[in-house]
Amino acid sequence: MASLQRIVMMSGNANRPLAERMAAHAKRRLADVTVSRFRDGETQVIINDDIRGADVFIIQPTSPPVNQHLMELLVMIDAARRASAGRITAVVPYYGYMRQEKKTEGREPISAKLVANLITVAGANRLLTVDLTNAAIEGFFDIPVDHLSAMRHLAERINALRLENVVLVAPDVGAVRRVERFRTYMRDADVAVVFKDRPRPDEAVVSGIVGNVAGKTAVIVDDIVSTGGTLIAAAEALIANGAERVLAAVTHPVLAAGAAERLAASPIEKIFITDTIALDECPAPFEQVSLAALLAEAVNRIHYGISLSELMSDSSPVV
CATH class of the missing domain: 3.40.50.2020 (Rossmann fold)
Incomplete structure (x- = not known):
């Protein structure tokens, strides 16, 4: 050429x-x-x-x-x-x-x-x-x-919070490799995995958690948030298993209708997202990290x- x-x-x-x-x-x-x-x-x-x-x-x-x-x-x-x-x-x-x-x-x-x-x-x-x-x-x-x-950029934002006793959470088995990559920037963090079933598209039901989350600050790491069902189900399960706080780091904020409102009412304190998708506004609990x-x-x-x-x-x- x-x-x-x-x-x-x-x-x-x-x-x-x-x-x-x-x-x-x-x-x-x-x-x-x-x-x-x-x-x-x-x-x-x-x-x-x-x-x-x-x-x-x-x-x-x-x-x-x-x-x-x-x-x-x-x-x-x-x-x-x-x-x-x-x-x-x-x-x-x-x-x-x-x-x-x-x-x-x-x-x-x-x-x-x-x-x-x-x-x-x-x-x-x-x-x-x-x-x-x-x-x-x-x-x-x-x-x-x-x-x-986007994992390094999201992890750097999490690191800036200077959290202690952190556990990184894969919201399903498919996210484990992504969480392991995220962990390379947060070497003291533990890892937990949420097991879920999908009875229907865009619906998630948690069947169990592998890893210790009790008394920890849980950070759910995922690539997409659409309906919010996966994040909400994982967060509720984490709190039920003793997690003190729940945050999330997600690359793509697809945010289907009603998702932002459901996530705002969930146990998740803060959701860090990127600007790969344009949003008219970035309401609580979201915070945008630019790529x-x-x-x-x-x-x-x-x-x-x-x-x-x-x-x-x-x-x-x-x-």
Whole structure:
């Protein structure tokens, strides 16, 4: 590929504030792009700047409304390709449909793979994302994937509280590896695992806890909070088993209707989230930790051909 002299960063409508913070950290401006809809709901994209031969980064999490924001991303990629962009990187901090990454019963789609195909066929040359539910989703793509983690940034915020007698809690078995990574930044913390059943989608029932939580400050670590059911069920079980306090650190605040209110009424004192998904407001008990600097650094490294391994390393400094 010929040398790409210019970085062009552009944003859809999904999370313009994050894109603006990223551009500020990268000391660049966002390209002039019009992303709108026709009266019948079709997505319309017009790139008003010249991007011929440029290294284009399209910042667009596929957050709720997922289908609308996904379509915006695909049309923006296609528009950039047809405008002769030199390379196109889809910056998707939150990858919608990632919870549908496998078949759990017959005649069920693997939607995470379908979305990977759509992004690739649209014309993306690379994907930059944060905290996929399952790292195996990277293998759904036939283009390079840079998979960053918010765990260090969230852990640093927890460390700033100077808590004592901490136990890190995996709200289900699938979150154990994430908790172990989180623990590398909080070496004195113990680990506990909540076992849960899902009688129906978006409903969680705790069946037991492995690990000592009595008298401890419990910090639940997860990748997504949607209905809040998993966090609330885990928190109630932790309190019932003797935990003194419950906090949570979660990357993606999907927050389905009513979730914020239910979480505010739960035993969880504070929920630390990131800005991968735009929120109209950040009400109690939420506190937002920005990943703009991390993502901006990743954009610069991708452009200049610098390894991202340091950003993914558990010993790397926070940016």
